[in-house]
Amino acid sequence: MTRTVSRDTTRVRNAAEACAPPFAATLREQGKALTRAAPQVLQLNLGKLCNLTCVHCHVNAGPGRKEIVQRETLEKIVDWYAANPVPTVDLTGGAPEMAPDFRWLVARLRKMGAHVIDRSNLTILVEPGYEGLGAFLAAHRVEIIASMPCYSPDNVNEQRGNGVFDDSIRGLRLLNSLGYGIDPDLSLHLVYNPNGPKLPPDQDELEADYKRELSKHFGIEFNRLYTITNLPVARFASWLKRNGHLEDYMKLLVGNFNPAAVDGLMCRDTISVDWQGNTFDCDFNQQMNMHLRAGNNPLKLWDVDLAAWKRIPIRTAAHCYGCTAGAGSSCGGAVV
Numbered sequence: 001m002t003r004t005v006s007r008d009t010t011r012v013r014n015a016a017e018a019c020a021p022p023f024a025a026t027l028r029e030q031g032k033a034l035t036r037a038a039p040q041v042l043q044l045n046l047g048k049l050c051n052l053t054c055v056h057c058h059v060n061a062g063p064g065r066k067e068i069v070q071r072e073t074l075e076k077i078v079d080w081y082a083a084n085p086v087p088t089v090d091l092t093g094g095a096p097e098m099a100p101d102f103r104w105l106v107a108r109l110r111k112m113g114a115h116v117i118d119r120s121n122l123t124i125l126v127e128p129g130y131e132g133l134g135a136f137l138a139a140h141r142v143e144i145i146a147s148m149p150c151y152s153p154d155n156v157n158e159q160r161g162n163g164v165f166d167d168s169i170r171g172l173r174l175l176n177s178l179g180y181g182i183d184p185d186l187s188l189h190l191v192y193n194p195n196g197p198k199l200p201p202d203q204d205e206l207e208a209d210y211k212r213e214l215s216k217h218f219g220i221e222f223n224r225l226y227t228i229t230n231l232p233v234a235r236f237a238s239w240l241k242r243n244g245h246l247e248d249y250m251k252l253l254v255g256n257f258n259p260a261a262v263d264g265l266m267c268r269d270t271i272s273v274d275w276q277g278n279t280f281d282c283d284f285n286q287q288m289n290m291h292l293r294a295g296n297n298p299l300k301l302w303d304v305d306l307a308a309w310k311r312i313p314i315r316t317a318a319h320c321y322g323c324t325a326g327a328g329s330s331c332g333g334a335v336v
């Protein structure tokens, strides 16, 4: 399975590269440099295990995946963090809550003063076996950033699977009942991504639509909506290729290159780490196996010296055009 996914990743990556000028050359032409700032976010991808199998997934996550972080790796990460307290720790996956030591990790990080974000697919909150998860997150004041690709059922179910919309609404109601989206200490942000090969619409306008519709039909409240562009990576890239959309989608991203988005790219101030402790510029590069290296070996987080980190060049490829198209895109939504 892993080898098939990896071969597929390489094939699709080559096809995407063939449709776009080199990203680094475009930056140069525009007089832009992609340099690192001091890290503000440590993003930990706890593994590829997930209860869903969404079409747009850039991780190829699903219920059958075996890649999941082990306690020994987390202990090394936590030890590194104690000496290098990057302000925010952003937990992602797969469904990060499915990592067996998720709660142990959150409790340790919060005790050390980290601002912790959980990137949740919402449905995990109402999955049998995860009772009490929402209350645990609220008790530890964890910020939640939750996928919600639409405020109506059809788009969500098409992209994420039948029944996902109803479970997402149940998850949101549970979070509201715990104070999320209402108590200023319990932030609940939603994430929109387009259903198909399109750029997201204006973030502020769409947020107003979400607030109106979710409140009117379901009584749901939340803080901010983040619009995120689908990057041509992993399952979404394969879907584009299989359906004959890859070339047009790359043209759309390249044609909408916005130099103003470069300064806000998340790779500038994020350290991305996979379930084995390997480091990357971002979660997309992680899924493309674009490791950062120490000599011939992958650079592990526990070997990162933050003073030297700033000098490591950021690795780019054709999928980076997804972050610079239109209003730009990052884990915190539009960047321009």
Ligand code: SF4
Pocket: 050, 051, 052, 053, 054, 056, 057, 058, 059, 060, 061, 062, 093, 094, 095, 121, 147
């Ligand atoms: S997009 Fe998120 S919820 Fe969907 S399969 Fe991927 S990791 Fe799971």
Ligand code: SF4
Pocket: 265, 266, 267, 268, 281, 282, 283, 284, 285, 314, 315, 316, 317, 319, 320, 321, 323
């Ligand atoms: S894909 Fe990653 S490396 Fe490329 S521009 Fe986006 S955040 Fe930066």
